[in-house]
Amino acid sequence: MSFTVAIDGPAAAGKGTISKAVAAHFGFAHLDTGLLYRAVGAGMLAGGDPVVVAQGLDPADLDADALRSAEVAQAASEVAVNPEVRDALTAFQRGFAARPEGAVLDGRDIGTVICPGAQVKLFVTASAACRAERRFKELQAKGSETTLDAVLADVQARDTRDAGRSTAPLAAAADAVLIDTSDMSIAQAVAQAVALIENAQKTLRG
Template sequence: MGINIALDGPSGAGKSTIARKAAEKMNYIYVDTGALYRSIACYVIGKGIAPDSSEEIIPLLGEIDVKLEYKDGAQQVILNGENVSDKIRTPEISMGASKVSAIPEVREFLFGLQKNIAAENNIIMDGRDIGTVVLPNADVKIFLTASAEERANRRFKELQEKGDSSTYDDVLADIKQRDYNDTHRETAPLKKADDAVEIDSTNLTLDESISEVCRVIEENLKKKQTSDNSDGGEKKQSIKTREIAPVRPITKTHRLSHFRMFWYSILRAIVIGLYHLYYNITFEGTENIPKDGGNIFASNHRSYQDPVFIALPTRVPLSYMAKEELFHQNFAFTLVIKAFGAFPVTRGKGDTEVIDTSIEKLEKGRNLAIFPEGTRSKDGKVGKGKTGVALIAAIAQTKVVPVGINFEGRLKFRKKVVVRFGEPIIPSEIGVTSTNPKELKIIKNTIMDKIKELVHD
């Protein structure tokens, strides 16, 4: 894992400029998360949709492709192939970003991108919930603030230089409104992390603010590195090469009870019959399915039926992650998804608890289904994988079975479905014995490559 610096604070505190300059000075990558949310706001506003209309925005997320690129050291925001770096800096987009960021599905949509960048690089990431939600284990956390009047004055000058006609009073009103929105939203509100260092830049010049941020970073990294390397004279991993989490291989000595397996086999037989009636479904590579439990099945994501498609030829019950909202629907539905091994994932929160739950399921003898893309593909193409599956596989040191789910034809009834199971990937056999970034990248790329081979072009 790279060195992660979280820099939070209210709108107009100078986070973006200061974080970017500090990153240049320290030779880190700067990640402007606000630009990601501004891009979403830019897209939906361009469609004539209100930025707080979650019902209209959520279906559009599949149309959005936002990337951060770096050219000559400068961050470029690419929205569906267009460089919108300047376009997203208007007051209208700024206010829109505050509103779209309150939508849990939007935060989840961008969460994986932020985590992936942080896992593989030395970064300074700024936003409003970086130290509390996105990077709760960041090496250094800073909360940068300034008075509302000073923040409005700085933003007003920036807009004047760009020829914007907004008045100071307009900008101050926007700043105060956004402060209220950001601190009162239900999902990931703006707040200072308990272990963050607060820097008030009201009376500091830009250069003084940058110097102070760099000083705090360097001072805290030195303290952390000294602590990491001073345990009875034994040399520990440096902060640059440390693991994300300790490896704790599952024992595979636990088995599910005969009673549970008996009732699961009956339920599975019934569901197999129903699914063969509704779908024209075939399974390939079933010889690659391990006979025991404690394995990971990593699959592309086509529909809500995917966990069932994977479970049908698998004799040991599967567990899989499902969004928490599904567990608050009707009682019967909740019982059904729990019976098929679903456990809740809370959007907008860190993933430490999810990883622990996943390892616990594997240790108890269940298999685990994971969809590395994190979202369903509408066109059938396999997207980029996230690091979660790689991290769980590396910690557990267990087999990963790649799965390719293919839909053929357009008929809803008797749609042809082909589910392919590839040869298991064993972490240690491909050189993955720890959770450092390089090894996680190896297993993530291996898994995604194998999935793509199992999916039709």
């Protein structure tokens, strides 16, 4: 029987870092579902039909570094509203979640739409100010010339857009455990997630 961990949350809350650490700890496969839409967006920019790209997507296409550009991010937001693209990527994600070795999926609608039957559901969040500061430091490290106020405005706008969209809005599943990383270290957040998963595994074993 497969074991699925669904981790949702807003941008820069730490869900990606926690997901990778949890997957490594338990030997589970990990999928950053946001990269799926970026990969389809990149395929569209290269001249492909987004639906065809989505239907033929392979895990090998998910090169995080190559998919982080602003141009690809914009293309990803365009293809994400296509119902046929969403259907294809939903099927991809559910197939990934069924891996026999166990899987961790992080995104915005994993616990609510993609894997509502996941054995563990986490909602990782942090204050907008805290998330903006983290993202600002990341951008500074990459040489980006921006301001903290501009990054905060972008984070808040994205939160509003994600929570207000008609299809699969960002929301915590009713049975998700909330992890607020505002005042936590990465190690503390990962330890909390690991403990929750271990408890779920013990319960399943009876």
